[in-house]
Amino acid sequence: AVQAGDRRGGEEEDAMQDGHFAFAQAASVLLGAYLVGTTVLGSAVKLSDAASYALFGVTVLLLLAPLAIPVKMTLFRKKKPTLVEPPASAEEEPLLIPSDLPPADEDSEKVDVLLAEGEGAVVKRKRRPRRGEDFKFTEALVKADFWLLWFGYFIGVGTGVTVLNNLAQIGAAAGIADTTILLSLFGLGNFLGRLGGGAISEKFVRSVLLLPRPIWMSLTQTVLAVAYLCLAYALTPGVVYACAAVVGLCYGVQLAVMIPTVSELFGLKNFGLFYNLMAVANPLGAVLFSEELAGRLYDGEAARQRHSGGHPHACIGPECFRVAFVVLAGCCALGTAVSLVLAARIRPVFRALYAGGSFRLPNSNQQH
Incomplete structure (x- = not known):
């Protein structure tokens, strides 16, 4: 009766937490x-x-809406059910096992091995960590999986931040006077990508499909390639508005997928170091793609238009970013291939972690 009551109470508490989480999101x-x-x-x-x-x-009311959760929990506390303790059994196991019992053969062998190791008779070779275990920083740096993940993430966020940094110029080139809406659409897409990307990848990695998380990086980079080609060859206000939201969405998914993938492949012990090295991809991509590629091409086209009697302070027309967007689309195609290779390589890891329920969140069979 006690176990059944505990189980029901735990299920109700989990359902309540899920409801609160869904309300906040x-x-x-x-x-x-x-x-x-x-x-x-x-x-x-x-x-x-x-x-x-x-x-x-x-x-202001929408900002304060999550406060409804602690208010509800304070004002409407749920009474815990009274549990009936089972009658004490006549025969109970002793709490302490007498220490004068002779050790088992297995324990004797373990003691002998430990003594031999202490005296130097046995040299125990250190095993390198496998995927999913805790890696040292130097151990992760020599793994192909780490650099495949880094490069795929670099392509996704590097090209995305290029659009973010040049949204005003892209809008002006398409004939949009006020680019505030573009920034709002990109920000909303970025938020939805971070929120939805993590939830969807978590849902599918625990399903019967056991889809590795990098699959979603490859899918969003394919969408990015299509969006960049649309911006390159169909630069109209409507296309720019739609692509700003789509690029923001895919940009957010990259971060939402990268973080748990790093922890699942290389462990949590040195996660801070791994995350910071991954985060370098964002500013590095901004320098290479935004400043060196898009910035230089834009300045060159703007100078050509000024010499031809065009706008004195801006570049107008699809030619301003066409070459840059074609290059970005090609990079995303490469990033898609890299992410697919990574997904194929690490699929056994996700199968081992989640095939019978996550090692962090046991399935129902393990709980009961």
């Missing part, structure tokens, strides 16, 4: 969508002071 998504909507509305029509204050008040 739904409130966050609603807030993001609301902010983008108000940005679009403010750009389309001139709002009065009263309307602006009302919209701001709704924003």
